[in-house]
Amino acid sequence: xTPLLEVERLEKFFDVSAGTLHAVDGVSFKINQGETLGVVGxxxxxxxxxxxxxxxxxxxxxxxxxFKGEDITHVNRTKLSELRRKMQIIFQDPFASLNPRMxxxxxxxxxxxxxxxxxxxxxxxxxxxxxxxxxxxRRLVNTYPHELDGGRRQRIGIGRALILEPxxxxxxxxxxxxxxxxxxxxxxxxxxxxxxxxxxxxxVTHDLSVAKFISTNIxxxxxGQVVEFASAKELFDHPVHPYSKALLSAxxxxxxxxxxxxxxxxxxVTSPINPKRRCRFATRCRYAKETCMDSEPVLKEYSPGHFxxxxxxxxxxxDKKRV
Amino acid sequence: xxxxxxxxxxxxLTVHYLPPEEPxxxxxxxxxxxxxxxxxxxxxxxTGAGKTTIALSILRLVQSPPGxxxxxxxxxxxxxxxxxxxxxMRKIRxxxxxxxxxxxxxxxxxxxxxxxxxxxVVHLHSKCSRAEARIKVEEMLELVGIDKSRYKDYPHQxxxxxxxxxxxxxxxxxxxxxxxxxxxxxxxxxxxxxxVLDMMNDLKxxxxxSVLLITHDLGIVAEMCDKVVVMxxxxxxxxGDKRSIFKHTSHPYTKGLFGSLPGAFPDSDRLKPIxxxxxxxxxxxxxxxxxxxxxxxxEQCRAREIGLTEVSEGHYVRCVLAEGGNHH
Amino acid sequence: MKxxxxxxxxTKKRSMMQESxxxxxxxxxxxAGLIVLLIVITLCALxxxxxxxxxxxxxxxxxxxxxCAEYPLGTDNLGRSMLARVLYxxxxxxxxGLAATIVAAxxxxxxxxxxxxxxxxxxxxxxxxxxxxxxxxxLLLAIAISSVMGGGVLNAILAIGISSVPAYARTxxxxxxxxxxxxxxxxxxxxxARDRRIIFRHILPNVLSPIIVHVSTGISGGxxxxxxLSFLGLGVQAPTPxxxxxxxASRQYIREYPYLVTxxxxxxxxxxxxxxxxxxxxxxxxxxxxxx
Numbered sequence: 001x002t003p004l005l006e007v008e009r010l011e012k013f014f015d016v017s018a019g020t021l022h023a024v025d026g027v028s029f030k031i032n033q034g035e036t037l038g039v040v041g042x043x044x045x046x047x048x049x050x051x052x053x054x055x056x057x058x059x060x061x062x063x064x065x066x067f068k069g070e071d072i073t074h075v076n077r078t079k080l081s082e083l084r085r086k087m088q089i090i091f092q093d094p095f096a097s098l099n100p101r102m103x104x105x106x107x108x109x110x111x112x113x114x115x116x117x118x119x120x121x122x123x124x125x126x127x128x129x130x131x132x133x134x135x136x137x138r139r140l141v142n143t144y145p146h147e148l149d150g151g152r153r154q155r156i157g158i159g160r161a162l163i164l165e166p167x168x169x170x171x172x173x174x175x176x177x178x179x180x181x182x183x184x185x186x187x188x189x190x191x192x193x194x195x196x197x198x199x200x201x202x203x204v205t206h207d208l209s210v211a212k213f214i215s216t217n218i219x220x221x222x223x224g225q226v227v228e229f230a231s232a233k234e235l236f237d238h239p240v241h242p243y244s245k246a247l248l249s250a251x252x253x254x255x256x257x258x259x260x261x262x263x264x265x266x267x268x269v270t271s272p273i274n275p276k277r278r279c280r281f282a283t284r285c286r287y288a289k290e291t292c293m294d295s296e297p298v299l300k301e302y303s304p305g306h307f308x309x310x311x312x313x314x315x316x317x318x319d320k321k322r323v
Numbered sequence: 324x325x326x327x328x329x330x331x332x333x334x335x336l337t338v339h340y341l342p343p344e345e346p347x348x349x350x351x352x353x354x355x356x357x358x359x360x361x362x363x364x365x366x367x368x369x370t371g372a373g374k375t376t377i378a379l380s381i382l383r384l385v386q387s388p389p390g391x392x393x394x395x396x397x398x399x400x401x402x403x404x405x406x407x408x409x410x411x412m413r414k415i416r417x418x419x420x421x422x423x424x425x426x427x428x429x430x431x432x433x434x435x436x437x438x439x440x441x442x443x444v445v446h447l448h449s450k451c452s453r454a455e456a457r458i459k460v461e462e463m464l465e466l467v468g469i470d471k472s473r474y475k476d477y478p479h480q481x482x483x484x485x486x487x488x489x490x491x492x493x494x495x496x497x498x499x500x501x502x503x504x505x506x507x508x509x510x511x512x513x514x515x516x517x518x519v520l521d522m523m524n525d526l527k528x529x530x531x532x533s534v535l536l537i538t539h540d541l542g543i544v545a546e547m548c549d550k551v552v553v554m555x556x557x558x559x560x561x562x563g564d565k566r567s568i569f570k571h572t573s574h575p576y577t578k579g580l581f582g583s584l585p586g587a588f589p590d591s592d593r594l595k596p597i598x599x600x601x602x603x604x605x606x607x608x609x610x611x612x613x614x615x616x617x618x619x620x621x622e623q624c625r626a627r628e629i630g631l632t633e634v635s636e637g638h639y640v641r642c643v644l645a646e647g648g649n650h651h
Numbered sequence: 652m653k654x655x656x657x658x659x660x661x662t663k664k665r666s667m668m669q670e671s672x673x674x675x676x677x678x679x680x681x682x683a684g685l686i687v688l689l690i691v692i693t694l695c696a697l698x699x700x701x702x703x704x705x706x707x708x709x710x711x712x713x714x715x716x717x718x719c720a721e722y723p724l725g726t727d728n729l730g731r732s733m734l735a736r737v738l739y740x741x742x743x744x745x746x747x748g749l750a751a752t753i754v755a756a757x758x759x760x761x762x763x764x765x766x767x768x769x770x771x772x773x774x775x776x777x778x779x780x781x782x783x784x785x786x787x788x789x790l791l792l793a794i795a796i797s798s799v800m801g802g803g804v805l806n807a808i809l810a811i812g813i814s815s816v817p818a819y820a821r822t823x824x825x826x827x828x829x830x831x832x833x834x835x836x837x838x839x840x841x842x843x844a845r846d847r848r849i850i851f852r853h854i855l856p857n858v859l860s861p862i863i864v865h866v867s868t869g870i871s872g873g874x875x876x877x878x879x880l881s882f883l884g885l886g887v888q889a890p891t892p893x894x895x896x897x898x899x900a901s902r903q904y905i906r907e908y909p910y911l912v913t914x915x916x917x918x919x920x921x922x923x924x925x926x927x928x929x930x931x932x933x934x935x936x937x938x939x940x941x942x943x
Contacts, residue, residue: 042512057841084843097834101856110852111842149600150370160838179369180539184583184596191593206513213585213594250517252542254586256569262521265514268482 002069003030004168004200005054011062012046012053019274023049025224026063028299031217033167036194036201038215038232040208040247044269046224047204051170054202055087056080067168085115088161092173094153098145104131104156105141111164126163134159135189151182155189162193170202175210187214208251212236217305220244223272223280226299230306240308240317242285279311287316329398330500330533331358331381336395338376338385346605350376352557353395358501358550363527363534365544365565367580368554371601374537377554378503380405381535382422383412399501418448421494425506427486431478438464438474441493448497463492466529467522484515491523498530505537520547541580545569553577556602556612559631563638573640575617611643619644674936681932687925691918695741702735706892715908724914728904733914740892741918747808747893748873754812755873756866759819766820767827768850778824781817789814793876797885807886811876815869822865826858860937868930871923878919894919 012024023046031037039047052058054065056075064073072083091097098107108127112118118126128138134155145153154174161169171190175183187210194201205211211218211232218235220228220243228241239245246265267284279285282292292311299309302317310316338351351373358364366374379385381397383404397404399420404412416422424430432440438460445456461471467488478486487507494502504523508516524547527534536547544551545565552562553574561574572578582595599616602608608615610625617624623643631639632646675681694701710730718725724733766777784792797810830836831854839853878895880886887893889900894915901911 042514052837055841057837081843084841089838089841091834091838093834097838099835099839099853099857102852110839110844114842114844114848151600157838160842164842179601180541180580180583181369181597182600184585184594185598187585188594188596207585208513209584209586246514250513251586252516252520252540252546254542254545254569254581254584256545256565262517264518264521268484268515 001032003066004033004068005031005202006066006069007054007063008066009063010050010053010060010065012049012058013061016273021273022046022224022275023272024053024060025275027221027224027226028063029217029219029226029229031200031202033200034194034198035216036203036214038211038218039202039204039221040206040211040218041221042206042247042269044223044272045221046272047221048172050221051089051172051202051204055089055170056083057089081115085164086166087168087170088164088166089170089172090154090157090161090174092176094150094157094177095145097157098153100145103142103144104136107145107156108159108163111160115164117164130159130163133162133193135185149182150178151185154178154182154186158186158189158193162197165197166199168200168202170204172204173206174203176205176207183210190214208248220247223269223275225280225309226307227281227309228307229299234306238306240302240306240313241281241310242287242316243281287312328360329357330360330400331535332396332398333357333377333381334396334398336377336380336397337393338373338380339391339393340389341391342389348389348604349607350390350557350604351380352607354554354557354559355395356552356559356562358533358535360500360533361527361531362550363536363548365548365551366535366537366554367539367541367544367551369539369601371556371604372554373557373604374554375505378422378505378535378537381501381503382416382420383407383409384416414448417444417494417499418497419499420501420503421497421499422503423487423490423494423505423507425509427483427490427510430490431486433478436475436477437481437489438476441489441496444493445496459496460492463496464489466495466526467492468518484511484519487511487515487519488522491519491526495526495530495532499532501533501535502527503535503537506539507536508543509538509540523547541584542586553580556607557604558612558641559639560613560641561639562631563635567635567638571635571638573634573638573645574613574642575619575644576613579616611641671936675932678932678935680928681936684925684928684932687921688929691741691922691925692745695738695745698735698738698742702732702738704732704735706735706739707731707890708735715904717908718910725908725910727901727911733911736892736897737894737914737918740894740897740915741922743804743887743891743893744874744877744895744919745922747804747811747877747887748870750808751811751815751873751877752866752869754808755815755869756819756862758812759816760823760862762816763820763823764827764850764855767824767831768846768854774824777820781820784814785817789818790876790879793880794883794885797880802886802888804887804891807877807880810880810886811873814876815872819862819865819869822861823858826861827854830854830857860934863937864930864934867933868927871926871930874919874926875923 008028010024010027014021014023027050029037039050041047049058053060060073064071066072067083075083105127108130109123112123112126131138131141136152136155136159145156174190175186178186191214193199203211203214215232218230218232219226220241222243228235228239228244235244236248239248246263249261249263265284270280270283277296278294279292279297282288285292295311297309297311299307302308302313334355336351336354340348340350354377366377368374376385380392381404385392392405431437441460441463442456445451445459446453461474464471464474469485469488481489508519511519520543538544548565550564551568553560553576555576561568561577568577572581576597579597583597585594597616602612602615608625610627611629614620614624621643629641629643631641634640634645708731710726712730713726714728714730716722716726722732722734724737726732727736762777762781766774792814793810796813797806800806800810836849836853839849877886877893878898881893881895882899884899887896889896897915898912905912
């Protein structure tokens with residue numbers, strides 16, 4: 001089966017005054033149809049940039065993107081229009097992602113108007129149906145975003161992404177700005193529509209428990225690179241990369257009877273500008289050896305379907321098993 | 324428990340915001356709870372539950388107008404802060420009670436070095452010389468894990484996590500008896516959050532301060548708190564020690580909060596969110612404020628105001644079901 | 652009770668513009684400003700009706716008459732009715748202020764929008780060019796332009812208009828730069844919206860408020876600059892009774908006949924104050940941040 005999306009050695013570099021910022025640096029992955037790829041990492045790891053490059057909201061500076069087997073790394077305007085009906089995005093901020101001067105109706109109708117799919121009564125019917133799908137009461141059709149709460153606004157954003165019936169959606173932290181109880185409603189909604197519309201997601205988040213819950217596979221990013229890629233279950237049960245381990249152990253534990261076993265991680269993320277050719281995590285890694293400082297690890301299949309980018313993956317994993 | 328001295332005791336606190344020409348926003352409605360010496364109390368709730376208003380009321384920083392403290396008392400070491408003079412409050416703020424705000428990016432003065440900013444607090448509240456203040460500040464910086472050589476550095480030279488450390492150092496510089504932390508790690512990345520939480524726990528042990536920790540994250544509560552107060556629509560809906568809240572969750576809202584967490588039920592493939600939205604604080608329903616969203620709602624719930632029932636020692640629940648005694 | 656909750660969403664069916672207007676009407680100082688403006692405009696418009704004899708009918712026998720029943724605002728050194736001169740003068744002052752603002756806003760907003768939307772080199776070229784303009788104080792620039800082009804109403808309008816172009820360009824550019832980076836613009840791009848749609852549908856409606864406010868306060872600035880120009884003998888020339896020209900002509904009699912300077916002076920101050928009050932009210936009414 002051809003994967004729905006196949007990304008190879010994707011790069012997005014920005015020229016900044018201090019040098020070259022490596023936002024996305026050689027990222028490769030595949031997503032099959034109907035799956036969700038969770039992309040996790042801390043701020044500045046390039047996870048949001050990755051989603052935008054895939055959607056051509058930012059142009060890549062290297063690597064290839066294939067959608068349904070077709071190379072879409074460089075496309076002309078006509079092809080891009082066609083792609084944009086199939087690939088959509090849901091944003092993090094339900095305040096900034098909606099035009100404050102447009103009503104729910106106008107916002108939801110806009111994709112159909114731009115793509116010139118339908119108008120008049122048919123358009124209205126489609127908008128109302130979408131409001132039902134995302135759980136917005138029809139009476140709200142003429143309200144403006146500022147009259148609504150965050151959860152409802154996020155539903156508008158989801159409706160706008162869905163109304164062209166895309167196949168693939170990048171969810172860029174879609175629930176991070178919402179309250180816990182509303183967050184759960186929106187996650188359930190995303191799961192329901194994924195099942196009903198056979199959608200494929202890239203789900204970008206910094207919240208690991210959300211990622212675990214919603215993802216088929218999880219990709220852990222650090223400073224523009226993938227450090228670990230595995231199925232959600234495998235990653236949580238058996239993390240190998242020191243960064244993934246530290247990240248997972250940093251999640252506050254809900255079980256009050258379990259002593260927290262936090263793996264401390266020193267210091268802070270280093271600069272993504274002109275990074276040195278070495279393991280980018282080495283300066284914070286407590287297992288770092290001299291070799292980590294002068295050679296760059298590559299992402300290798302550690303066990304079937306489980307990829308790790310660490311020079312000492314085997315060794316560290318063995319150590320853990322012995323303990 | 325040998326040391327059970329109440330350091331802060333809030334009784335029947337009611338705070339409303341009264342904007343002109345608009346209905347009153349009933350932010351806090353009859354809230355009572357105590358914090359004992361050395362204890363960490365978690366104040367849990369969603370946006371608009373009234374958590375921050377309570378914190379601001381303790382420091383008497385509720386903006387007025389439109390805010391107005393309508394009734395109640397806030398006793399700090401036996402003294403009612405709501406009746407204290409402004410001059411006295413200024414002395415209390417920062418030295419006996421201090422507060423950490425959510426956003427570390429805006430809480431520091433950008434044109435003053437971090438060391439000087441902390442020194443100013445020390446100097447204001449303890450009658451020590453500049454030199455003594457400087458020594459104290461260097462101690463505080465080391466305590467929160469910042470090298471003292473960074474005394475002369477400016478806020479923009481620090482990352483978000485480091486700034487929050489500076490703010491914590493500033494808040495703890497005068498060894499306050501009570502530290503109010505309003506979502507102290509919400510703006511931080513998870514590994515940095517872990518660093519800051521661990522550090523706060525260590526410092527609390529060292530300095531013996533009590534902490535009022537405002538958060539929406541039950542995981543943080545599980546790791547940090549001794550007692551938990553769950554707020555909904557300006558009321559306490561459930562409170563008790565951490566064990567009773569986590570192991571004998573009684574109020575449908577608290578249960579709903581746990582059900583909303585992806586990590587709470589690892590085997591389920593769907594979350595169990597609370598339906599609906601929090602009521603508009605300007606138009607609160609009569610009776611139980613949670614009734615509209617509650618799956619156990621009966622006619623009784625809307626008929627009258629529901630009081631807190633003590634379901635087991637120190638564990639209070641505001642629910643009709645708990646009144647009957649069948650809270651499990 | 653259930654109903655009360657839904658009330659929040661169902662009663663607000665007014666459009667955003669209507670809501671802004673509603674807030675504006677409720678603002679007392681803005682309304683006071685507006686009423687004063689309307690009265691002044693009406694009086695000036697009816698000048699021919701109130702003073703059918705026109706503004707330059709001289710009556711040498713009756714010069715320097717203090718305000719009385721026949722001449723409510725007195726007469727000047729040539730025995731012309733000050734009431735007539737002030738009313739007709741108002742037409743010129745208001746017209747020059749308005750027209751100069753239209754010129755300035757038209758050129759400025761287009762330059763600012765183009766600079767902000769396309770960014771990079773275009774932005775740099777336009778803004779540096781305007782910076783050079785801006786290095787000269789507005790009034791000085793207006794004086795320079797009108798002394799090159801000569802007097803007259805049209806030249807005054809151009810001089811004042813051109814000198815305030817940079818300010819309008821900045822007013823338009825700042826908000827556009829900010830709005831351009833918002834996620835909803837990115838969302839529109841992800842929906843395959845073309846530049847034209849993004850500019851007119853997503854960007855401009857969200858930057859109109861500061862522009863409208865600048866225009867409304869800009870007119871009063873234009874009136875002042877026009878008055879200053881004619882006061883200096885540039886811009887509008889005698890016998891055209893523009894307010895600044897009236898002031899200028901009367902200033903030599905300030906000791907003996909103070910009402911001659913008081914009347915046009917008060918008119919300028921009143922109109923400018925009223926316009927600024929109204930502009931402030933407009934800003935408050937249009938600012939959606941007030942809604943929270």
